[in-house]
Amino acid sequence: MSKMKKYLPAVLKGSAVLGTAAAAAYLYRKDDTQKQHSILRNFPLLGRIRYMTEQIGPELRQYLFQSNTEGTPFSRKEFQDVVKAGKYKERLIGFGSERDFNEGGYYIRNSMFPKLLEELRIDNSQKINTKVYEIDEEGLMSRKEHREDRQIDPYLLRDEDAVIIGENTCREPFRLKGLVGQSAMSYGGLGENAITALSKGLGLAGGTWMNTGEGGLSPYHLAGNPNIMMQIGPGLFGVRTPGGEFSWEEFKKKSEIEQVKAFEIKLAQGAKIRGGHIEGQKVTEEIASIRLVEPWKTINSPNRFYEFSDYYGLFDFVERMRDIGGKPVGIKIVVGDMDSLEEMAKIMKETGKGPDFISVDGGEGGTGATYQELADAVGLPIMSALPLVDEMLKKYGVRDRVKIIASGKLVTPDKIAVALALGADLVQIARGFMINVGCIMAGICHTNHCPAGVATTDPKLQDGLVVEEKQYRVANYVVSLREGLFNLAAAAGLDTPTKFQRKHIVHKDEWGRISSVADVTLNPEKVTEIREKEKVAR
């Protein structure tokens, strides 16, 4: 016994050293002889450090090395602004803005005589009972905080200021007393916990809507009784026959559901001009039954509807949907081709037909899964696309027939206000809401391994997402955005944010030159004309 005690430490130490040496020798030999990586062949073992640091680089950069305003798609600052609005219902900052004022960007023109708070046209008659966090003590390693009940003002628009979609065309127009909604996110792309939390939060906030995404209408979307905008993509999920054709019968059934307020035909999405993609492992039996497809098979939707191939066909399809459903029908587009945009406006004028709303998604829009080349290069960013659509519809005198819904990283009140000024009637957000149900921007939505349990159907990972807790953050976020919009409207001298126009913002470029957005003509021919003149002048 005593001998063993005497030699044990030495033996342990010895075997640890030998073991490490053996492992190192093994890996050295393995690296040296493999034929896949040239760095490892030339620098066995040492080359592995490069791999490892590259692997954990994003995390290191995100948490340690990047400044608050760096980082994509959302900087730490933007991320925190969104989280704080939901968690603490707080948007106050100290000492000043972190925005880079040397960069080009839009600014809101402040009135010398802003509106008093009591002059704003707000409907606060229905209070919302929610929960917010209060910080007790801010420590180095942890933060002590507790959650408490709060009764808050909803910051809704007055009845007479409400935005009405399909006012003159539908049996059941969609009235909205808030300008911000949740953009398309499918059940399947997101798990049931995330969708349920969103649904309950949006239902609690009121005056908003939830877009189902193209993955069909699930019971989780209906859980909190919010207004539903049902999206229909080329995959026709939830409204298809077993053979894959559009089912008017299923469509009629969906349109009879009271919460369903409008339909959106997805022609394109900012991050992808292609059909949706969902990995087979995400397609559970339940998802399959909601989408009316086969379970456990990877779904790639076609990138265009088989039902129509031009505007005439599309508008006839819209007419029929509106006729059968009685509810507003819109289209979701990405702007790239101005000629096509012009053709659309022209045909709208000529036929007297067309959508009740157009959702314009910016090229910066997000997605659960797409190809890099499509996400990065196809379609214009929202702030450039919006005025084009607005202007084109005005040019053909059909602007009053449609509402424009903008999307693409519009996650804070300032960005929303700019979008409204540039021509949007309403704004919808997806990722801002994901962040409020726990998303940490891990960027692996397409894998079903989302660490926050948001973009996954894995029950174990979803266990991390507590619906009861997250629903209040969702409600707080919407209300906070609406409150922020009223703040900005007041600053611009407006009594309601529905009155934002192009004259209320200016653009400053990176050299400090100011250009009015109001008198810039966005008629493509004029733009070319101006460019030609500039060329001559040079």
Next chain:
Amino acid sequence: MRVLVIGTEDMTGEHVVKLLADKQHEPVAVVGSQNKDSLMTKLGATEVVVMEAQNFSEAFAGCEAVIYLGAASPRTGEGKPILIDHQTMIASVEAANKHDVQRFILLSPLRADENESGGPGTIGGKNQAEELLRQEEIAYTIIRPSEPVEKPGSGKVNAAPSLKDEHGEIPKEDLASVLVEALDSRETFNKTFDVTSGDTPIREALQQL
């Protein structure tokens, strides 16, 4: 009952108007700016009076009761700090007397934890209106709340002539219920009491006074 509500700019006042309408009373809301008209009507106000010196007294005509939220002056706009407006309060008591109003409920600007006899927290002239009201021939009720907070109401409170609860709070929704319930609770007539969040249903708590 036609009830004049003065001090509607705060959340408590909004709840008072709504509760009165829910209970089939006819709330007449006094507001600081014309823009508030729409909100008050939405909440259920039968009539909305914009606060102006010349017609202020006339607003009392035909009203059977007054609920005055002393901590929120009608001259206090949403953007302005809460003013305690002794003059309006005193003018209100006088106007109520003149127009034969039978019932006056005052949400006292004095907090439940403020000491009337001076001491470290001096109360200034906060109790002037209370003194005046006690001398009039009106059935008064003076309610001193703990700190009103913007939380959902629980429907339960503690009410007593004197509560020793220094850090207490009461949801504005509950405070509004207390004011409206007190309207026809005989037990509260000609009494001054403290109220804070508690465990007795509001009606019961008032009956026990």
